[in-house]
Amino acid sequence: MALPPITATYSSPDQPAPAADAELMLRVRDGDTAAFALLLERYRTPVVGFLFRMVQHQGVAEELGQETFLRVYRARATYEQTAKFTTWLFRIATHLALNWLRDHKGEKAQESLDEEVSEGLSRQAVDRAPTTEQVMVAESRLHQVRLAVRRLTEKQRAAVMMHKYREMEYSQIARALECSESAVKSLLFRAYETLRSHLAHLDGNRQG
């Protein structure tokens, strides 16, 4: 049976049809590693991106991302087609991120990020050729965003990441976080309240 073409998922996260993911997972369950490679290709960027924003460390995010896909593979026999694949995937990633944050609470694991983020911005800066001032403004802005995100509790952070960057519905976030939908709304409301108090001064004029 021919599979639908694989689409880029990061820029348009809701595009892949859930049936296609489920179809691939059923093939993985039957021992088809090529199907697993397709899922890996499709979701590596959203998963590592989510984890990166959660733990704020590139190396850790990639390590946890690998562990996420490894657990998906290990649990292939228990995958239920009724559950949306991405909900299941992000529930695993969320658990790993929350465990890591709990185990490394108080550690200054984010220090190395400064260089990595600066490098990333510089790379983008070269691509778009902005002025030095624009790069500095962007770096300052990103720094403030990171600080504001760190002020959130782990669960608030996870809820915001899924809501903002994955555009997941409240019910999906609730399943991923294993809590009620009203609890998710409360988490999000408080999270955005905190973010508003720290980021609202960053007006829409991004390039300063």
Next chain:
Amino acid sequence: MNPARCLLQCGDEGAILLSYLDRQLDSDSMAALDRHVAQCPDCARVVESQRAVWQALDAYEPVRISADFDEQVMARIAAERPWWVRVVDSPWLGGGGSWWKVAMPLTAACLALFAVVAVWKVGDAPLRPPAAAMDSAEVQQVEDALADVEMLRQLGVTEEARQL
């Protein structure tokens, strides 16, 4: 929901405000709240600051993923698979396919057949009694060896007695 009430005074843990900001309310409720926000400076300030937050979060782009990310995941998966699965899936056996699902039972059947034939052949062979297998020359060699051992033992004893 009462659209006439201020979003900030709904007392619902922010659920309506969040749904409004997400544009997830029904069209009538959205229109009513749009009208309210247009007239309420406090609510307008919340909506504007939330817009700023979402724009700020847009700047939070992840860095690029390592080029060998997929290879590392697949290597970790391969390391966890049983050795015999790795062997049958190896490229030199044309790996990756499901041919081994047919080949494995076939091989097992061949091995079972071979075992049956081997047992049948062994059962068919004449058994020689151990005594009959030794001829007179072999008996003589054994007797000579025992005599030599006895002689060496006696020599050893006399040598030890001389040293004492």
